[in-house]
Amino acid sequence: MSTREPAPTLTEAVPPRQRPIDHILKPVTIFARHKLAGAGLLMLGTAIALIWANSPWQHVYHQLLELELGLHLVSRPFTKSLHHWINDGLMGVFFFVVGLEIKRELLVGELSSPRKAALPAVAAVGGMVVPAAIFIALNHSGPGAAGWGIPMATDIAFALGVLALVGDRVPIGLKVFLTALAIVDDIGAVLVIAIFYTSDLSLVALGVGVVCAAISVGLNLLGTRNPGVYLLVGLVAWLGFLESGVHATVAAILMALTIPARTRIDGGDFVARMSRLMSKIEADAPIDTMMNTAAQQRLFDEMNETLDLAGAPLQRIEHALHGPVTFVVLPVFALANAGVSLTGDIGASLGSRLALGIMLGLLAGKALGITGFAWLAVKLGLADLPEAVSWKQVVGVATLSGVGFTMALFVAQLAFVDVAQVDAAKLGILAASVAAGLSGFFVVAAATRGKEPQKEPD
Numbered sequence: 001m002s003t004r005e006p007a008p009t010l011t012e013a014v015p016p017r018q019r020p021i022d023h024i025l026k027p028v029t030i031f032a033r034h035k036l037a038g039a040g041l042l043m044l045g046t047a048i049a050l051i052w053a054n055s056p057w058q059h060v061y062h063q064l065l066e067l068e069l070g071l072h073l074v075s076r077p078f079t080k081s082l083h084h085w086i087n088d089g090l091m092g093v094f095f096f097v098v099g100l101e102i103k104r105e106l107l108v109g110e111l112s113s114p115r116k117a118a119l120p121a122v123a124a125v126g127g128m129v130v131p132a133a134i135f136i137a138l139n140h141s142g143p144g145a146a147g148w149g150i151p152m153a154t155d156i157a158f159a160l161g162v163l164a165l166v167g168d169r170v171p172i173g174l175k176v177f178l179t180a181l182a183i184v185d186d187i188g189a190v191l192v193i194a195i196f197y198t199s200d201l202s203l204v205a206l207g208v209g210v211v212c213a214a215i216s217v218g219l220n221l222l223g224t225r226n227p228g229v230y231l232l233v234g235l236v237a238w239l240g241f242l243e244s245g246v247h248a249t250v251a252a253i254l255m256a257l258t259i260p261a262r263t264r265i266d267g268g269d270f271v272a273r274m275s276r277l278m279s280k281i282e283a284d285a286p287i288d289t290m291m292n293t294a295a296q297q298r299l300f301d302e303m304n305e306t307l308d309l310a311g312a313p314l315q316r317i318e319h320a321l322h323g324p325v326t327f328v329v330l331p332v333f334a335l336a337n338a339g340v341s342l343t344g345d346i347g348a349s350l351g352s353r354l355a356l357g358i359m360l361g362l363l364a365g366k367a368l369g370i371t372g373f374a375w376l377a378v379k380l381g382l383a384d385l386p387e388a389v390s391w392k393q394v395v396g397v398a399t400l401s402g403v404g405f406t407m408a409l410f411v412a413q414l415a416f417v418d419v420a421q422v423d424a425a426k427l428g429i430l431a432a433s434v435a436a437g438l439s440g441f442f443v444v445a446a447a448t449r450g451k452e453p454q455k456e457p458d
Contacts, residue, residue, distance in 0.1 A: 038326040039161025042405070045334030046430075053339030061339055086336045087413055088248045090329045092238055094406075095249040097325050098186050099256025100318040107261055110180035117184075119374060119383035120177055124184035126373025127401055128152040131365030135357035144354035146415045147425055149192045151361025153407030155433070156182035157330060159400050162437045169448040171393065173386025178397045181370065189407050194250045197414040201245045209240030209251055216258035225260055225313050247414065261314040270310040277303050330406060337409045340426040354421060355428035362402040362432035363439075370398035392447035400440025403433045 052061045070079030080088065102111075111117040131151035139145050159178060163170055216233050224230075234255040241251035265273070281299050292300065349355055374394055377383045385394070412425040 038157045038330065041327055041331040042157060042161075042334050045331035046338040046405075049335045049337070049339035050342070054342050058339075058341070065336055065339075083336055086333060087410065088242060091333060091410065092249055092252040093321065094325050094329050094333070095190070095252040096234075096256045097318060097321050098183075098190075099253040100259065100314055100321075102183055102187060102253075103257050103259070103261060103314060104318065105180065105183050110176055111183065115383065117180070119377055119385070120180035121184050122377040122382065123177075123370045123374040123398075124181045124188065126369035126371075126376075127154065127181065127185060127366050127398070128188045128369070130369030130372070131361035134365045135361045138353045138357040138360070142353070143418070143421060144352070144357065147354060147358065147412065147421075149189075149196060149411045150408050150415060150425060150429065151358050151365055151404060151432075152185070152192065153189055153404040153411060154182050154185045154366070154401045155403050155405035155407060156186075157326070158403040158405050158433065158437065159397075159440075162400055162403065162441050163397070163444065165441060166445050166448060170444065171386065171388040171448075173389045174393050174397060174444075177386055177389065177394075178400070181397075181401065185401075186407070189411070190250065190253050193247050193411065193414065197411065198246045202243060205240050205242075206244035206246060207240075209237045209244060209246075212237035212240060213251070213254045213258065216255055220258050220260050223260075225264075225308075227313060227317055230255065230259060230313075259314045259317060261312050263312050264309040265306075267310075270306065273306045274303065277306070333406065333410075337413065338426065338430070340423045340430070344423075346427065349424045349427050350431060352424050355424045355431075358404075358408070358425060358428035359432040359435075362404050362408070362429070363399075363436055366402040366436070367395065367399045370401055371395050374398075390447060393444060396440055396444030396447050399436055399443055402436030402440070404429055404436075405433045408433075 049061075052058065055061075065081065065083040067082045068079050069082055069085060105111040110120060132148045135148045135151050136145070139147065156179065159182065160175070163175060163178060212233050216230060216237070219229060219233070234251070237251045237255055238248050242248040277299055281296065350359075371391075371394055374383075375391070378385060385391070408429045409426065412422060412429065416422045416425060
């Protein structure tokens with residue numbers, strides 16, 4: 001009589017076979033899933049940039065960023081410095097993901113209805129208008145006037161990272177409010193970049209970019225769902241905007257809005273198809289070998305096709321790009337843009353009207369603008385405070401929104417050419433972001449002290 005154990009059925013939970021690479025990658029996977037991983041890498045990139053730019057090897061840092069890289073397109077040289085490739089190219093991927101997030105929130109998220117969108121939208125407007133007004137009051141004329149868009153920005157990665165430090169006492173509604181507020185803030189930042197930080201226009205190049213965006217809309221209407229097709233059209237659109245004078249990140253946002261967001265089958269159809277396929281697989285020979293039979297592989301392929309029909313390209317692309325943006329794009333951007341020299345008169349730089357405008361805008365402007373406009377929206381009956389959220393917590397999140405960092409540094413690079421002005425702006429951004437992060441953390445922590453732990457939704 002055979003003593004061989006019977007093969008497990010498909011309905012039994014069988015753990016996958018462990019591979020040697022799984023043990024090697026386990027620490028990396030654990031780190032990547034941590035809530036603070038993205039913010040931690042941003043801080044690391046910033047620290048490396050500051051240390052490198054003030055070390056005996058600072059010339060290597062600046063020479064590397066000014067390294068010319070490019071290619072020839074139609075017998076025409078197309079070269080940019082490494083710094084430009086990072087800010088115009090890699091950050092294009094970041095803005096593309098921002099665009100995907102905006103579209104998702106508008107369709108099914110916190111911005112999908114006027115009532116849901118009212119509070120974060122109105123608060124975000126206050127968080128942009130008041131900081132800009134404070135900056136303009138201090139820099140209404142002179143060379144620093146162009147930087148009014150800098151204190152309007154909020155860095156969602158840093159802000160959510162600091163909020164995560166408070167722990168599970170933070171109400172879910174407060175996290176949702178901060179996320180939705182940052183999305184609206186991003187929409188405002190993109191509009192400001194497109195309208196006010198655009199150089200001389202090349203209408204021909206801009207036309208190429210706009211036509212490509214229109215082609216992408218047409219592909220969506222025709223039912224095209226292959227990401228590769230949108231990538232090719234998007235690259236041409238990006239080149240068109242890059243050469244037009246309108247910042248290339250605008251192309252990334254526009255292309256993101258054209259990506260299909262609907263599934264091709266509904267939930268009931270998906271369950272019926274998968275149930276039929278599962279029945280066929282269970283009726284086949286037991287799967288107890290390292291290789292599938294041809295019949296089994298055909299069924300698995302059909303399962304993959306069903307999964308593809310039940311998924312939306314927008315969500316798949318957003319999920320695929322989230323890791324590269326969080327763990328590569330943003331840390332590299334911080335490394336390339338946070339390297340400000342600290343060898344000069346730091347006190348004079350921080351005391352300049354430019355730096356003061358940025359610091360007061362991010363610290364006082366964000367707190368006053370977001371809280372004040374949110375209070376006004378609730379008072380006028382336009383919106384309600386999220387469940388279990390207090391006004392003290394709103395003040396904490398408003399203060400935390402003064403962490404401008406990534407977007408603020410990005411706008412600073414567009415606003416100024418003079419190195420001294422750029423460095424002063426960077427110092428103001430870094431100082432304000434640290435102060436806003438610390439003060440926002442303590443205010444939220446105090447406002448949630450003694451609260452019951454909040455369970456994340458499944």
